[in-house]
Ligand code: SF4
């Protein structure tokens with residue numbers, strides 16, 4: 001720049017053409033820069049994944065994924081269930097990248113994970129060799145008002161369809177307050193096991209699923225690092241770390257104890273015939 | 288001078304016959320459509336010779352290929368690519384290093400058929416004027432694309448790249464990809480003569496660089512026979528590359544078209560009634576002329 005503004009007395013024409021050159025260069029740089037800015041802003045807008053779109057198993061975190069994925073569709077081709085798609089122009093997903101919608105068709109969690117090793121770029125992490133370790137998303141029971149399990153009906157479809165049945169979703173037995181005498185079998189998701197395959201959302205029998213599978217970062221909470229769970233610390237240390245537990249005293253009949261760690265009432269002489277309420281009461285009065 | 292566009296190549300058709308005067312053009316279209324057909328054979332007929340798309344693909348389920356512009360964008364984001372991508376880009380770049388980078392443009396790229404059609408129509412209708420760009424703009428574009436990846440940390444240009452959008456659209460489902468086709472066509476038809484491929488496309492830019500020292504080159508080896516009909520200059524997408532080879536005899540320049548922007552399309556061979564041009568290696572005739580000419584011809 002300084003060279004051009006300094007007058008070079010030797011050759012006026014040369015200076016002119018050099019000025020011309022610099023002006024042209026500056027103009028080109030500005031034009032291309034503006035275009036780049038436009039593409040950058042556009043790709044930023046259009047580059048966000050909608051909440052219900054999930055990446056294939058082993059996908060790197062979204063930012064790295066968009067840096068690595070060449071949008072070749074090899075993962076899509078090697079999925080034997082054809083449940084992965086490449087974002088078409090006009091779709092709501094970043095152009096050309098692979099995704100699936102759980103409600104349409106979830107991942108079948110193939111044991112050999114054919115979609116991953118074929119990825120040439122590592123956008124799908126080749127270190128993923130056990131499909132149970134994949135985290136495509138996390139299931140959440142998102143609507144307790146319509147999930148029929150909460151209404152007191154037996155459903156358990158999500159529980160039964162889950163490829164890691166009994167681990168990613170368990171049925172928690174709760175008292176049905178409405179009837180006063182029945183149980184609710186509440187589907188409860190466990191993040192340490194759920195892979196986010198989406199089968200539960202796909203299978204949910206409602207018109208609109210009451211269980212949804214969403215990207216982990218949208219649903220998963222994170223406890224502050226300083227939290228310590230007293231009961232876990234106690235188990236680790238083998239004793240209470242704060243004030244020692246005082247010995248509880250109950251006026252229990254002979255042969256009965258109370259266990260605070262969860263077992264509750266214990267009868268040393270646990271004979272089935274003697275363990276019903278009447279017997280216990282009777283025993284208290286000494287038979 | 289102002290020969291109507293419709294008469295370009297007539298001399299060649301007269302002297303060689305229509306087929307011979309369109310030989311390379313036809314072969315090129317066969318190649319372009321053939322590549323698309325190979326990619327479509329899988330999804331349409333279940334015959335998986337090649338899988339994926341131009342950005343990355345797998346040949347016979349074993350040979351990985353990755354497109355160099357995509358690969359450079361990946362590098363620019365700061366990511367370390369997986370082995371397959373590295374092997375793949377070496378295979379692709381190696382191939383184009385030998386046969387000429389812009390062989391991709393004229394023999395493979397699907398956008399080329401669109402821009403060629405736009406150019407043909409533009410010339411047939413005699414549309415003049417419009418925007419003018421420097422041919423070097425494509426290298427600026429390439430720089431911008433890589434800078435964009437570095438800044439955004441994603442392959443931002445892939446949201447925009449008409450080559451990958453069109454190819455992926457054909458193989459994996461069109462969506463709105465046809466709008467890109469129309470945009471590129473209209474741009475070349477109305478806005479700028481040979482606007483996209485000859486001036487703007489950053490892929491064309493990188494492939495020019497890759498093929499700079501390619502083995503396969505076009506040569507005007509019978510340049511004494513040139514009758515100055517100028518047909519080759521009219522049909523050539525990069526006419527600036529012809530002049531040094533065709534008219535450089537007095538300056539002692541090699542008849543080999545050494546400029547990296549030549550797409551090795553062979554259209555100049557087709558339209559020349561005097562058979563001045565032919566395919567050869569970068570060394571044919573080059574050595575015969577002596578080494579001092581060789582160094583003067585460094586492009
Ligand atoms: S694990 Fe199987 S079903 Fe799931 S995406 Fe991969 S190939 Fe498809």
Ligand code: SF4
Nearest residue numbers: 069070072073075119
């Ligand atoms: S195989 Fe890998 S690079 Fe290709 S589309 Fe799938 S995730 Fe992207």
Ligand code: SF4
Nearest residue numbers: 162194195197198200
């Ligand atoms: S997404 Fe649903 S079906 Fe899949 S593992 Fe998680 S809970 Fe089970």
Ligand code: SF4
Nearest residue numbers: 392396398484488491
């Ligand atoms: S310049 Fe770009 S769009 Fe044109 S043929 Fe080459 S790669 Fe394709």
Ligand code: SF4
Nearest residue numbers: 523549550552553555
């Ligand atoms: S010089 Fe010939 S081969 Fe090269 S681009 Fe021009 S017409 Fe095609």
